[in-house]
Amino acid sequence: MLKEGHIRIPAGCAISGIMNKKGEVTSGQEIIKSIAVMHDRSNGLGGGFAAYGIYPEFKNHYALHLFFDDKKVKQETEFLLNKFFSIDLAETIPIRKINAIKNVPLIWRYFVKPKIKEMALHETESEFVVNFIMRINSEVEGAYVFSSGKNMGTFKGVGFPEDIGEFFRLDEYKAYSWTAHGRFPTNTPGWWGGAHPFSLLDWTIVHNGEISSYDANRRYLEMYGYKCTLQTDTEAITYIFDLLLRKFGIPLESAINIVAAPFWSKISRMNPDEQKLFKALRVVFSSLLINGPFSIILGSKNGFMALNDRLKLRSLVAAQKGDNLYIASEESAIREICKNPDKSWAPKGGEPVICLLDGKESLYEFDQVDENEFEHHSVAL
């Protein structure tokens, strides 16, 4: 049986997210309860969580979470890790044994810092880390980096999400932002690495739906050095946002207007300045339109953004109570943990719900982009 990376696997899903604007942390219990309500939206072949703010003691380290098929691969990977990073802590990720969770791989985490001498000229630190991850994930058979940000982590595996949450003892972590995913893949045995959230550096994405534009998106991304090794929509969507926000320095709202572009008919009704911008966004980044049904929560250390496709082919509900913002595929998933929100609403197709930590202006704080960089078509990751 082929797993993610060997074949493209579409999936239906449930998503949920909770965040506190003030950065106050809560345990994973709530998010587990929330995603559990939507049990029937997944089929036991994938569940996962992303949590921000969980490693305050290592907040300047990259927290790499890895699956290994066996010890030999682990050794091979650690050899490479050691070559490019200084490892300040390596440990197994604590788990609880649960009957429902089977075929557990070796699950390790490493708190690391890049070795500057190994970095290529012009290579930024983040690029260096990404390149390393790409290399492990595409070249080292049996090893998979599934989380790589700072002071955050993703936890995922094959099983229903509520079981995965218990398995990873998420009740023992405290985070200011949680997202969760229950997966309903249609033709996979379920591979731990293929579960969601998908994560790259600080980015995490949980995603519901299957996109029709996948290969158009992928082939565009590949021009910019991304390797879509998992062949999942979630991976491609992550890279799209990484490319637009981090590498191109496109403002978040414009990035949203690229992936969930307004229809031309709507653009034609805009004022001239807007029209010019929106036309340019669609014309230049036409290959990054995400077509087909999706609802996503894109998480970063600064907050998260929930978004629907422009036809709203997937459901998405949001609610707010005090400093907490809630997002879920179904309202009941919110009500389960917040009985009486101050307000609740269904965002429109293409209309983002953005929740940022107080004082933050964007999901991503990017380094100044070298404007000439792309003129030479030599974007290397």
Add this chain to the structure above:
Amino acid sequence: MSINCLTPAFLIERDKDRCIDCQVCVRQCANEAHRWDEEEQRVFSEDANCVNCHRCVVMCPTKALHIKKFPLEFRYNANWTQEAMRAIYLQAETGGVLLTGMGNDRPYPIYWDHMLLNASQVTNPSIDPLREPMELKTYLGRKPDFLKIKNGKLLEDIPPQLELELPIMFSAMSFGSISLNAHKSLAAAAKKAGTYWNTGEGGLHKDLVEHGDHTIVQVASGRFGVDADYLKTAAAIEIKIGQGAKPGIGGHLPGEKVGEEVSQTRMIPLGTDAISPAPHHDIYSIEDLRQLIYSLKEATEYQKPIFVKIAAVHNVAAIASGIVRAGADVVAIDGFRGGTGAAPLRTRDSVGIPIEFALAAVDTRLREEGIRNKVSLVVGGSIRNSSDIVKAVALGADAVYIATSALISLGCHMCQKCYTGKCNWGIATQDPQLTKRLNPEIGAERAANLLKAWAHEIEELLGGMGINALESLRGNRLMLRGIGLTDRELNILGIKAAGE
């Protein structure tokens, strides 16, 4: 006078029970394949003159006419076929290069027919294009790598773009090779459908200046009709390097077709031969192309996209890459099945490569070089229907050029005798008795209908794939699967086999 070994190609059968001797056939056949016999008071056929253009068959009010292949058996010979022998008879007779019209008619594989499209089932919804928004809008032109945006404003304009309501344009056919009414039909249809037509290298007739905003004007080696007004009137300019039917060959419009209107439009004296050299004599190398591209951009103040059209030849991917780097906004590639008014038979049938491969190779190559998004890619060369177009876009094309199918929509029956100037359908002729057979109102309606119908079909196919904007199909090769192809062919096309 010696024996002429050429026997008639076609046999005209007249059903006597149906023929009412109305002589419509006689009046309609420019080849004089029908004749009225005053003495017998009835119509007779001259089979030898028949080119099988079907004009008489279509016009016959009682459908009394049938045309068959002339039933003359040659001794079976898999090698020396009738066709091979006829060619020799003709050349023995005349000592001439075999001339033919329209596209390659050899039974080469048609790769479009070896690709199948995807459709959504369950995991994502197909879309009903009749009710849900469906966008075929396409912009052709050079794209920057990224945009500078500040405070919700675009800081730099993007280069000029052609806006197409659907990814289909009419490709270049000159006034001279086709009639003014054919040009009028295509221009009006392009305007109606929100797309573009292409003058070819014969200039822009004064009556069509009003359609300038839907016109791509061509600058070819003969530079016919090219002046500053011509360039400024157009929506875009195309430098023609080559065409699929005759890569590496120039063109030649015989003087007898250079009447008053053609002469004015081409800006050449009445009755002179209009010769297009094989190459542009100011382009002997890629850097010269850049020079021409920029001279045109300068002349039009960088307001118009510059197309460069090449024939699909063996190293087309590398050439296309060079063209992108030379500054073209749009690269147009014409496959070896592309049509022509007149081409040497052996060139037409043996030079070039299929557009499917050329497109796949160019798209892949440009992506490998990271420059695919800089340009738009337009392909042509026997696009026969809307699924060819969908497949082309999935392989990586931004839009397609159609010409043969456009002419068929105007009535062409593919008799392949365009070069005789006796086109009974009023298309490939300048004879006023014949050109009026193409009423441009009807022509425009028919060509626009074709585009409309194809647009609907494209929308249906897109909807089936769960895609509501054409751009999400572009280069989306996952939507294609090959059938009956070798691994090598699948590899070149960059697609998987059906069932994978």
Add this chain to the structure above:
Amino acid sequence: MLVTIDAKDIYFKELNQQIRDVLKTGVEEIILNNVNGQRYIGDGITGTQSIIINGTPGNDMAAYMDGLRLIINGNGQDAIGNTMNDGTIVIYGNAGDTLGYAMRGGEIFVQGNVGYRVGIHMKGYKEKNPVIVVGGKAGDFFAEYMAGGIQVVLGLDLLPGESIVGDYCGTGMHGGVIYLRGTVEDYQLGKEVKVLPVDQQDLEFIDRYVHNFAQHFGKDYEAIMSKEFIKLVPFNTRPYGNLYAKY
């Protein structure tokens, strides 16, 4: 007779079995407390009893339902009244997407807003004439493919600049009628739909349902009726008659 069921942490399968069992005993009214996310409540049930739901019922509530009366004290989720045949649903809150999909009969009253594709492919058949009345606003693709029945959107408590329906309203509509208490821009309408003023017969109908609505939700009938309604109907019942060329 009245039975109360606490639905807390009961899986939908069990809950719905309980409901069916209780109804068979001749109970006229069931109160479901602490409902949250349980799907399929009332699905496929024929009867005239009432179910009062406290909480947030899950998707596909009242699918194929034939006659029950459902009162929801809370918001509804997606696909309520899917292919419903008869009965009444009163929602004291908002409802999600595809409310009343292919609904053939019965009535749905929603106090607040409804999501995308509401009343999609709703149809009338013989004496059946389904009705949806929405107090607030509707999302995009409202009444898409609508083939019959009646939908009323009241647009109460709209914020300034807010539109009573979204874009593509009535796209593909080929039957039935929509009444809007307010106006729409042309671009919001599907190409198959035209706007007409309401006539006396329309007003009588609107009057009846606004009355019911006001009664259900304790709204001021006069205030609602004081604003003008428009009517949306399809241009014809065969919008795509000329689309195909028979090959």
Add this chain to the structure above:
Amino acid sequence: MHYVIIGNSAAAVGAVEGIRKVDKENPITLISDEPYHTYSRPLISYFLAGKVTEEKMLYRGQDFYQKNTVTTLLGQKAIAIDTDSKEVRLENNEVLVYDKLLVATGGTPFIPPMAGLEKKNVFTFIKKDDVKAISKVVATGKKAVIVGAGLIGLKAAEGLSSLGVDVTIVELANRVLSAILDEDGADIVRKHLEKRGIKFELNTSVEAITGGEEAQGVTLKNGKSISADLVIVAVGVRPNTEVAENSKIAVNRGIVIDEKCQTSIQSVYAAGDVAEGYDLIFAQNRVLPILPNAYCQGETAGLNMAGSESIFSGGFAMNSIGFYGLPMITAGIVKPEGNGYEVLVELVPEQSLYKKIILKDNIVVGFIYLNKVDRAGIITSLIREKTNVVDFKEKLLKDSFGYIDLPQQLRKSKLLKGDSMSCW
């Protein structure tokens, strides 16, 4: 408003139709000395030959006057007009007061002086009653002399001849149809008729009608005598101006009318054979006793009587006639006299074919089409519109001459009625 029309033929009918285009209300009274519903005068020869029934001679349907609310006083003759008191006096002394009056009394036979005119079986040939009278005496084998080889005479001859009557025609001129044909044309027609047994005495005239109470023959000025059972005097017609003669209405040869067909007296109009209207070719007023002219004048008069300004720019001589299957159409000047004319001719006597077109200053002023008459109306219209034909003069005689031969612009303006069409 009361309209009164004296007369009951083409001009009168034209007037009724003209009035009713504008005024559907006010009464019309029509007076005719003939006791018949309106019938077509030119059909009398057909009637004589039995080719049409009396019913089929009607110029308009039986209900015509009823539908147009016209009061008819048939068989009553108007004898005087008082233009001051606006009165018409009838033979029975009744007086009709009119607001608008049309005199459309037509023509009356011109009878040259000859002895014996008073005898029985001497007829004229312009009215239905003439035919009825003639019919009583004709039978196969009878002999007739017709005086005059003009249109009426020849038509009468054809009619009689077809009934088996032996016909001789006496004509003062050197040819038949001298008013509408030249010698070449007349020759063809005469020969054509002679083949059918009709005999001619040209260049002579009748000196006397011989016989007792009944005519038995004629003696000619050339000394010949011809026996005959009946004599028809068909020399011509002159305007029947009798009713206007003692009024203030100006009468020349006919009643003089202007382009609105009004006479010298306001409110009094005249039309048809009685009137002297404008001739386009001769550029002067002339009596044009032809039916199309009568109708058009009548209609114009009617329109003006009812208050709608209408102008009839004039007519000219034109005739379409045929004898024994030999059709001919002529118009305008057929035998030009004087300078400045150009004549185009195609003559094939053995085929009875003759085409002659007369031009002056590159404008067609007349033509003769004998045998091949198709599309003659195009030439007629060139005359009417005074079209300069210099560009296509050489094509005029072509058998296929048509609009294709006109310059494109002229053709289009005629065929498309202007250059801006809604449909293209």
Add this chain to the structure above:
Amino acid sequence: MKRVYAREEYCVGCKLCEIYCIAAHSKYKNDLVKTFKKEANPPISRILVEESRPVSFALQCRHCEDAPCTKACIVGAMQKNPKTGVVTNEEERCVGCWTCVLVCPFGAITRDERGHKVASKCDLCSDNSQMPACVEHCPNRALVYSEYVSNNGTK
């Protein structure tokens, strides 16, 4: 009124208009084969294609506003229908005097001498159909059946 207008730019000289006119007025209405093969004396065409290559166009009665034929007709057989504007010849009454031929400025009236002599002319197929046969079968829309609108907008 609606008339048939010929656009010579698009007339291909096929004469199908004549052929269909004949069939439309034959006793085998619209059946071409029977009209031409069975009818001993098929009707004559009421539309005429004039041709001088490359120019050609079809011409038939213009149904003039002030139709001279109706005024010249000696028997009153030629009438313009006040409602439809169609000029028709009541063939029963027509005596074949050809006065209409004399006055028709378009030469659009032909002599039908097959039996009882009658003037034959276009009747716009008003008995048969909505669309005159010539227009319906013109393969190049060189014949159009439409209202004429003059420069000042009058019909």
